[in-house]
Amino acid sequence: MEAIVNEKIWEQLAVNIREMPIAEAKALGAMALFGEKYGEVVRVVQIGDYSIELCGGVHVKNTAEIGLFKIQSETGIGAGTRRIEALTGEAAYHFVTEQENKLKEAAKALKTKPLEVPQKIEQLQQELRDIRRENDSLQAKLASAASDDIFSSAEQIDGIKVIHKQVNAKDMASLRQFADNWKDKKIGGVLVLGAVSDEKVNLIAAVSKDAIEQNLHAGKIIKEVAALCGGNGGGKPDLAQAGGKNPDQLAAALNAVPSIVQKLK
Structure with a gap:
């Protein structure tokens, strides 16, 4: 979904906002969301040829004004209804930059390149699993040796x-x-x-x-x-x-x- 939204931003689609009778809006194929109740006159928001909906929100005049769209969370707010929260524009840029800096810090700590962090983590996890298995084996041997004295x-x-x-x-x-x-x-x-x-x-x-x-x-x-x-x-x-x-x-x-x-x- 994030990729689709960004594609429409990059396509620079014009956003056309009009008020019209609800019957006319329905004839245009406007989508009514979340089972809301509407009056006789409704606000219709059309985004290029991609989307046309009944909506009372504030909108840009062109999708390009959004700049960048980055999803932060997705949660349920009711039966069959989900809410997506996202950052756009400058806030999205700062978020991506922050994530990139954290990845660079992790790469530095792991002594590898940023793009190789996942492989390095997997390697370290495997080494840890091997050490734990070896430790368990040594603990078992120590317990066996101590058992002879305890059981005597x-x-x-x-x-x-x-x-x-x-x-x-x-x-x-x-x-x-x-x-x-x-x-x-x-x-x-x-x-x-x-x-x-x-x-x-x-x-x-x-x-x-x-x-x-x-x-x-x-x-x-x-x-x-x-x-x-x-x-x-x-x-x-x-x-x-x-x-x-x-x-x-x-x-x-x-x-x-x-x-x-x-x-x-």
Whole structure:
């Protein structure tokens, strides 16, 4: 639409404005817009042979006077009605110049030419994706290495292995990696891990199939642990997660895991 409007500007179409009876305007094929009500005499605006409409707005005498047309926004204002807002003339020129300057600044920051900015961004995005994949792989390896130490200190609570530790994990995804390692190693029993990130507590609990059969439920366990450090959460019998608001209470909450397991069993 923007291209069409600019084409009509460049064609320098004469704008003819007349007032006439509405019947005569309709005979000319004038378009009535938006279901508006009109009187017996109407204002008819004809733009070359391209457009003829009933319109009360102020208009130029020639489309060339508009200079340049640049759409800024397009929104809905009612059922079946859209509104286009645009800049024209000097304002449009300044807008385009501003956008061009911003593109040049971006190109300078990216150390490339303005027209090559999209390709440079795509290249950097691909590099970032590669780095993230590599980082995820390294995090998984680190979690696996740390898991051996964490999983070696299981307690026996009424014949069930229980591991409850505070670990270094930047987010819930990292905690889930520990839980996945625990499951892969088939250690069994109950696993409850907690970590502090951005002054908040992340918690995860996992319960093996044989422990579930003894009435243990990861969602119930994590709910009680989270409550001890100002949080809440829940989940499935085999896996659950939660958050807390009081990092200083995390150690005490994890120390309570054996008694919680014993109570729920």
